[in-house]
Structure formats: structure tokens, C-alpha cells
Amino acid sequence: MKNILIIGSTGQIGSELTAELRKQYGSSHVVAGYIPGAEPKGELAEGGPSALADVTNGEQLEAVVRQYSIDTIYNLAALLSVVAEQKPRLAWKIGIDGLWNVLEVARQNGCAVFTPSSIGSFGPNTPHELTPQDTIQRPRTIYGVSKVTTELLSDYYHTKYGVDTRSVRFPGLISYVTPPGGGTTDYAVDIFYSAVRGEKFICPIAKGTRMDMMYMPDALRAAMELMEANPDKLIHRNGFNVTAMSFAPENIFQQIQRRVPGFEMEYQVDTLKQAIAESWPNSLDDSAARQEWGWHPNYGIAAMTRDMLEKLTEKLKK
Numbered sequence: 225m226k227n228i229l230i231i232g233s234t235g236q237i238g239s240e241l242t243a244e245l246r247k248q249y250g251s252s253h254v255v256a257g258y259i260p261g262a263e264p265k266g267e268l269a270e271g272g273p274s275a276l277a278d279v280t281n282g283e284q285l286e287a288v289v290r291q292y293s294i295d296t297i298y299n300l301a302a303l304l305s306v307v308a309e310q311k312p313r314l315a316w317k318i319g320i321d322g323l324w325n326v327l328e329v330a331r332q333n334g335c336a337v338f339t340p341s342s343i344g345s346f347g348p349n350t351p352h353e354l355t356p357q358d359t360i361q362r363p364r365t366i367y368g369v370s371k372v373t374t375e376l377l378s379d380y381y382h383t384k385y386g387v388d389t390r391s392v393r394f395p396g397l398i399s400y401v402t403p404p405g406g407g408t409t410d411y412a413v414d415i416f417y418s419a420v421r422g423e424k425f426i427c428p429i430a431k432g433t434r435m436d437m438m439y440m441p442d443a444l445r446a447a448m449e450l451m452e453a454n455p456d457k458l459i460h461r462n463g464f465n466v467t468a469m470s471f472a473p474e475n476i477f478q479q480i481q482r483r484v485p486g487f488e489m490e491y492q493v494d495t496l497k498q499a500i501a502e503s504w505p506n507s508l509d510d511s512a513a514r515q516e517w518g519w520h521p522n523y524g525i526a527a528m529t530r531d532m533l534e535k536l537t538e539k540l541k542k
């Protein structure tokens with residue numbers, strides 16, 4: 225990786241991945257791609273080049289890739305699961321028509337491409353405990369349908385045209401920097417804001433509903449390490465199961481309450497979110513990622529909770 229373009233650099237993952245990539249590869253080599261209305265600000269804008277890079281505009285992507293001699297694209301443009309159910313056509317336009325543009329530009333300019341998949345690529349008839357790497361993927365959300373398609377189209381461009389496509393199936397991502405928007409796993413971020421603000425948390429997911437989660441520093445490392453992995457060792461490509469922890473609302477609540485005595489939570493289950501959550505795995509088997517490119521998480525639920533509370537308290541003071 226010499227020159228990198230991040231599509232969606234101001235989003236939940238992009239805002240942190242851009243900074244990490246700039247640390248590792250040099251500020252001038254990492255271009256923060258954005259769309260009008262979501263311009264980079266502060267450190268993201270000042271720390272390196274940025275350019276308009278709308279995933280739905282193939283010509284614009286081509287121009288940026290040429291201008292900056294891009295050889296690696298992190299394609300992070302997407303609508304999350306709940307908001308995608310409300311705007312299925314737009315979710316497809318961004319997720320799949322957009323991916324097609326990215327893959328075409330990559331094919332013509334010799335770029336490697338990382339496009340995240342998700343636990344959302346699994347569905348109700350997938351085995352829910354220790355979900356295998358290779359298993360049934362018949363999701364019933366448009367988000368999941370677009371993620372399965374992402375995996376297949378990315379594999380297709382690799383086998384047919386030799387494009388170096390790679391991806392992971394991210395679990396719910398937890399971070400104190402940029403909030404997620406419209407996901408099923410968002411509650412695991414929102415609960416920290418309530419705790420730090422001294423408010424009662426209204427939980428939209430029912431007691432006992434386990435889902436895989438990961439702290440953002442691990443997620444960034446996963447994306448970067450996979451893109452640096454030796455291709456000869458990769459049996460799978462799009463996408464690898466990765467996980468760091470699996471918990472239900474009561475587990476994360478207890479972890480927080482230990483450190484924030486008096487913190488309260490009440491369940492008011494959201495039917496759509498709950499149906500989606502129940503269709504997703506309870507825990508992933510990520511042994512293929514561990515074997516093929518040495519994946520391992522650094523943060524479990526306790527270490528993540530400690531760090532989130534500390535960093536978010538600091539952030540909300542400002």
C-alpha cells in the first residue's frame with residue numbers, strides 16, 4: 225500500500241481509520257474521500273489530502289484514483305441495517321451499484337480493495353452459536369442481502385479479473401469518536417453515552433439477545449492487517465469472520481454499572497431492531513482469520529468498557 229483512498233472517510237469507521245492509516249503510511253499518502261454535506265473537519269481535513277469521492281459516481285472515483293496514483297481503496301460507504309430497511313433502494317445504490325463502480329476503477333487501475341461485510345450477512349437459518357466461516361447466508365434484511373452480494377461480487381472480481389479484494393465480516397463496532405447511525409448494534413454505543421451523562425438507558429434490544437461486538441481499535445487493526453497479509457496464505461477473501469466479544473444487553477449493563485454505580489437501564493424493545501438482532505449470530509467462529517492472517521483481538525468486554533468510559537468521559541467534558 226503506497227497511496228490509499230478512503231471512501232466514506234467521515235463515517236463511523238472512516239473517521240478513525242483515516243487517521244490510523246496516515247500514521248502508518250504517511251499523511252500525504254492517504255486521501256480522505258467524502259461526499260457533499262459530509263466534508264472532513266478538524267484533524268481529518270488538516271492532516272492530509274481530501275477529495276470528493278462519491279461511491280455512486282464512477283467518473284469521480286476514477287479521477288481521484290488517477291490524480292493521487294491510488295493503489296488501495298477502503299470502500300466504507302454504506303447505510304446500516306435499520307436505516308437501510310427504511311431506504312432499501314438507496315442502500316442498494318450505495319452498497320452495490322457503488323461497489324461496482326469501485327471494483328471497475330480498481331480493475332482498470334490495479335488497486336486493491338477492502339469493503340466491509342458484516343454479521344448482517346447471516347440470517348435466521350444460519351447456525352447461531354460459533355457461526356462457521358463457510359455456512360448458510362440467507363439474510364432477510366436489505367443490508368444483509370447487499371453484504372452477501374458484496375462478498376460475492378468482490379470474490380468474482382478477484383477470480384475473474386485478479387483484483388486484490390479482501391474483507392472482514394465486522395460485528396457491532398463500539399467507539400467513542402464518531403457515533404454509528406441506524407444500526408442494530410448501536411445500543412452498545414448509546415448505552416455508554418447514557419452512563420456518562422448520568423441518564424437512565426432505554427434499551428431497544430431484549431434481555432438475553434447476544435451479538436458479536438468489537439472495540440474500534442481492534443476493528444481498525446483487522447482492516448489494516450488483512451490488507452497487509454500475505455496473499456499466498458489467504459484461502460478465503462471476502463469476507464472473514466472476526467470477533468472480539470459476544471454479549472447481551474444485561475452483560476454490558478453490568479460491566480458499566482460496576483464502574484458507574486447507580487446507573488439504570490430499562491427495556492423498551494424496538495420490534496424491527498429485535499427481529500434483526502435475533503436473525504444474526506450469537507457468536508462467530510473466527511478461526512479462519514486467525515489461521516490465514518494471524519487475527520487476534522486485544523479488547524474483551526471488560527477492557528473495552530474501562531477504556532470507553534474513560535475516553536467518553538474525557539470527550540463529553542470538552
Ligand code: SER
Binds near residue numbers: 306341396397
Ligand atoms: N453494526 C451494523 C448494524 O448494526 C452491523 O454490521 O447495522
